[in-house]
Amino acid sequence: MKGQANMVDTVVGVYYRPPDQDEKADEALYLQLEVASRSQALVLMGDHPDICWKGNKASHALSRRFLQSIDDNFLIQVVDDPTRREVLLDLVLMNKEGPVGDMNAGGSLGCSDHEMVEFRILHGRSRAGDLVTQDMEEAEVLNDFFDSVFTGKCLSHTAQVAEGRDWENAEPPTVGDQVREYLRNLKVHNSMAPDELHPQVLRELADEVARPLSIIFEKFWQSGKVPTDWKRGNITPVFKKGKKEDPGNYRLVSLTSLPGKIMEQTLLEAMLRHMENKEVIGDSQHGFTKGKSCLTNLVAFYNGVTVSVDKGRATDVIYLDLCKAFDTVPHDILVSKLERHGFDGWTTRDMDSGIECTLSKFADDTKLCGVVDTLEGRDAIQRDLDKLERWAHANHMKFHKAKGKVLHVGQRNPKHNYRLGKEWIESSPEEKDLGVLIDEKLNMSRQCALAAQKANHVQRCIKRGVTSRSREVILPLYSALVRPHLEYCVQLWGPQYKRDMDLSD
Secondary structure, eight states: OEEEETTEEEEEEEOOOOTTOOHHHHHHHHHHHHHHTTSSEEEEEEEOSSEETTTTEESSHHHHHHHHHHHHTTOEEOOOSOOBTTBOOEEEEESSSSSEEEEEEOOOSTTOSSOOEEEEEOOSEEETTEEEOSHHHHHHHHHHHHHHHOOOOOHHHHHHHHHHOOGGGSOOOOOHHHHHHHHHTOOTTSOOOTTOOOHHHHHHTHHHHHHHHHHHHHHHHHHTOOOHHHHOEEEEEEEOSSOTTOGGGEEEEEEEOHHHHHHHHHHHHHHHHHHHHTTOSOTTBOTTOTTOOHHHHHHHHHHHHHHHHHTTOOEEEEEEEBTTHHHHSOHHHHHHHHHHHTTTTOSTHHHHTTOOSEEEEETTEEEEEEEOSSHHHHHHHHHHHHHHHHHHHHTTOOBOGGGOEEEEESTTOOOOOOEETTEEOEEOSEEEETTEEEETTOOOHHHHHHHHHHHHHHHHHHHHHOOOOOHHHHHHHIIIIIHHHHHTTHHHHOOOSHHHHHHHO
16 A cells, blocks of 8 residues: 655555465565565554564574564564563564654454554644644744743843853953864865855865954954854754654754854863863763763763662662753853853752752763662652752753653662652653663663664664675774674673673674
8 A cells, every 4th residue: 555645655564474484485575575665654564473572582583584684674663562462463664763653552353362553654743733744834843843942031140141241351262273273173074054165165274264263253252242144054853762743852953154163162162171170060960071971971870879789778760851951941041150150150060959869960861869778768869859850940941751760779679759840750660871771670681682783783784785895895884883882881781691792793
């Protein structure tokens, strides 16, 4: 069955594989899968036994061959719930994320012992409940959404900002050598911004352009103004995860003027040096901080968790996420803190102020951890959650309540319920933390399986798409595309069991 949505063809198909089907018929099915997978949008329904979709594993050779065909053709299986006697048997396969939404498994049709799987085929993005399909309409929907979450001026801080501003007396940084270095290191293959100034031109003229640009930057620093052309950008929405028709599931990436970005970088370096010298940023923040990374965040935090668990102490980990933090943070509050304190005292520690338990942050991703085998420990976590909620409210921000999760770790954990504001935080048996899957037993086997699955998928893509098998071709591709999946934060989750090690071989 073939239909059209969002100006592209959508192929909807059904397949059935009898239990006694021979290998020749199987191979014919795989050839049809290969052809169908080349469609612009494919939704394929069917069933297949003997496959564990969580770990992408199968015990029989025929089922493993089916899984290999799914990977080779870049198909995605999107049914998560059991569909027959606690087993995930009925499948919905797609060749890209997004066309299917409102997936629900439940109820039966007639005398069938299979659960019904219901879903909608979706294209476009929503405005007031209606789906839009034209490019201009989609752009307006995204613009309206991000405009709605942007925080305007906060009256209580505006006066302080105006009184503190004294750009004319500020000493402009000397940036001549820095600008020249940035120009020499521009990536010539990057796209042009709306000003149509190609990076290769600036790179080749670095010595000639560095001095004039330095003078321009210093003048803008003294005036406190930025030219309008440098604020314009080509904006591209990048899908994150979730439902594609929800505008909130997109991250906007802006391509702005190169001279403007170079000026931003020089100012950023000066600010970071100042913050480092004054020890402005607290130890709990690992994002955008020299010498720290996702790895340091994870190792430092979970080292404390495992120490508590090894001592037999039950521990709860609360995962928090600020809603659209970089879009909603009030700029005038930030400027007010900068100007009133000259960085002295302007610090991310204000979020940490008064926190009793362990708090760890990477940019806006926040974790709270405490020992909970006593009532006092559980009360301390709740008090900290109340303080964090008050901090967010005072700074005109809010936590994404639906993304907040509790991971109960350790034996005899009372599995206490916590609330953030007026809403209860949902418990979860496992949670992805900065790309690493952590479960309530602190067992990394599932993370090992996921990393191996991603690496194998990319490896198959290379084998399919690259005809050469020479070492000079394959080794750089493997190093750039496969190894990162196996090495990302491996110091935290490295395989300990032989079965996990075999997955990576």
